[in-house]
Amino acid sequence: MDNESILQASNYVDGEMDLQQQKDFELQMQGDAELREYVEQYREASIALKTMLAPDASLNNLKQTLGNLNKTHFKAEAKVVSFKSYTRWISGVAAVLILGLIVFNPWKKSLYEEYSTASSMSVSERGEGAQTNLEKAAAYYNKKDYAAAEKLLAKEYAANPNNSMAAYYYGITLIQDKQEAKARGILQQLYRGESAFKYDAAYYMALSYVKQNDKANARKWLKHVPPGTSNYTKAKELESKL
Amino acid sequence: MAKATHPDQRYVTALLNNDAGLIDEIYKSCARQVKSYICFNNGNEDDAADIFQEALIDIYHQAKNKNLQLTCPFNAFVFLICKRKWFNELKKRSLIQVTNNPDDVLDSSEDTFALAEELEHQTEQNNRFMAAFEKLGEKCKEIIRWSMQGEAQEKVAEAMGVTYGYLRKKKSECMASLVKMVQS
Numbered sequence: 001m002d003n004e005s006i007l008q009a010s011n012y013v014d015g016e017m018d019l020q021q022q023k024d025f026e027l028q029m030q031g032d033a034e035l036r037e038y039v040e041q042y043r044e045a046s047i048a049l050k051t052m053l054a055p056d057a058s059l060n061n062l063k064q065t066l067g068n069l070n071k072t073h074f075k076a077e078a079k080v081v082s083f084k085s086y087t088r089w090i091s092g093v094a095a096v097l098i099l100g101l102i103v104f105n106p107w108k109k110s111l112y113e114e115y116s117t118a119s120s121m122s123v124s125e126r127g128e129g130a131q132t133n134l135e136k137a138a139a140y141y142n143k144k145d146y147a148a149a150e151k152l153l154a155k156e157y158a159a160n161p162n163n164s165m166a167a168y169y170y171g172i173t174l175i176q177d178k179q180e181a182k183a184r185g186i187l188q189q190l191y192r193g194e195s196a197f198k199y200d201a202a203y204y205m206a207l208s209y210v211k212q213n214d215k216a217n218a219r220k221w222l223k224h225v226p227p228g229t230s231n232y233t234k235a236k237e238l239e240s241k242l
Numbered sequence: 243m244a245k246a247t248h249p250d251q252r253y254v255t256a257l258l259n260n261d262a263g264l265i266d267e268i269y270k271s272c273a274r275q276v277k278s279y280i281c282f283n284n285g286n287e288d289d290a291a292d293i294f295q296e297a298l299i300d301i302y303h304q305a306k307n308k309n310l311q312l313t314c315p316f317n318a319f320v321f322l323i324c325k326r327k328w329f330n331e332l333k334k335r336s337l338i339q340v341t342n343n344p345d346d347v348l349d350s351s352e353d354t355f356a357l358a359e360e361l362e363h364q365t366e367q368n369n370r371f372m373a374a375f376e377k378l379g380e381k382c383k384e385i386i387r388w389s390m391q392g393e394a395q396e397k398v399a400e401a402m403g404v405t406y407g408y409l410r411k412k413k414s415e416c417m418a419s420l421v422k423m424v425q426s
Binding site: 038 | 258270295410
């Protein structure tokens with residue numbers, strides 16, 4: 001196509017022609033299929049470029065609205081479906097109701113996050129009075145403030161290494177805190193014992209390796225999670241993904 | 243004969259008008275389904291949020307530039323767009339090696355399918371033109387960018403320090419190169 005036609009097409013689509021010029025050009029198009037096609041393509045190109053390049057205040061406002069709603073409907077709603085199982089156990093001082101948890105949280109990034117089953121910690125102590133360290137730790141833990149929970153659990157664990165609940169969650173906060181080796185020391189000991197957290201500890205041993213991308217050890221520990229225990233299905237699933 | 247516009251067209255209008263209340267309704271009726279779909283198909287919640295937002299923005303563009311008239315329920319439409327977007331994303335990430343998504347035809351009504359197809363075509367076309375735009379010379383890019391600001395061409399010419407005649411001529415040549423690139 002010649003340069004003159006190209007210029008005319010451009011002026012026509014961009015609205016740079018007066019009425020008479022428009023009429024003349026339309027007449028010219030009627031007898032020129034190539035020109036008609038070019039005008040159509042030019043129009044498409046203009047729409048595309050306008051979509052991508054033209055300043056659009058309403059689009060910016062819309063994006064802001066969508067950004068806010070995304071936070072409400074996606075991020076904040078990142079609740080897990082939790083399977084709560086209560087296990088009552090008695091230690092020297094108190095009977096603690098343990099709320100174990102979770103299970104399924106598919107919308108997380110890493111395998112570790114996806115398969116972290118202990119997303120909340122629930123403590124219920126007999127008797128009344130000031131909040132115990134364990135309760136405070138649980139509150140932090142449930143707010144995903146693992147660093148704060150870790151400090152309290154460290155104290156609790158130091159004061160009473162036989163408190164399997166404190167040990168278990170302390171182990172998890174250590175994994176969160178990238179202290180996997182230290183966590184494993186505690187979890188391994190828990191696994192050797194006979195507490196309610198025995199197999200949860202094995203599962204988290206595996207997860208600590210998953211987090212460090214040590215698949216061989218992760219697989220080894222997943223095999224220590226026997227059928228019938230709460231993490232068995234997850235363990236199998238995770239094993240198949242490694 | 244043109245089909246009747248679906249009452250859910252109000253959601254399309256809500257996107258154009260940034261009507262937060264109605265847009266919130268969109269999220270309430272569609273976000274969960276999109277989230278489940280993406281999360282169960284190798285994605286996570288962030289992916290779902292991104293895909294959902296992109297889909298709504300594509301619908302906005304389609305409404306604004308192509309006068310989108312909805313002839314099917316909004317949630318079916320947005321879900322199909324998200325599915326297709328996610329499918330393409332997975333292809334990009336090389337997680338699947340399929341050429342088309344067999345669910346589409348089965349799961350969607352003809353109208354939903356056609357509208358989603360059209361929107362996808364438009365989005366792809368926009369991307370192709372943008373990719374071609376990026377390959378143009380600096381002068382062409384500058385002229386086109388300026389032209390898209392919505393100012394009168396005389397003003398654009400003045401701002402660029404060129405004559406109106408030169409601007410029009412140069413722009414027509416730049417656009418011709420762009421069209422040619424996309425065609426080839």
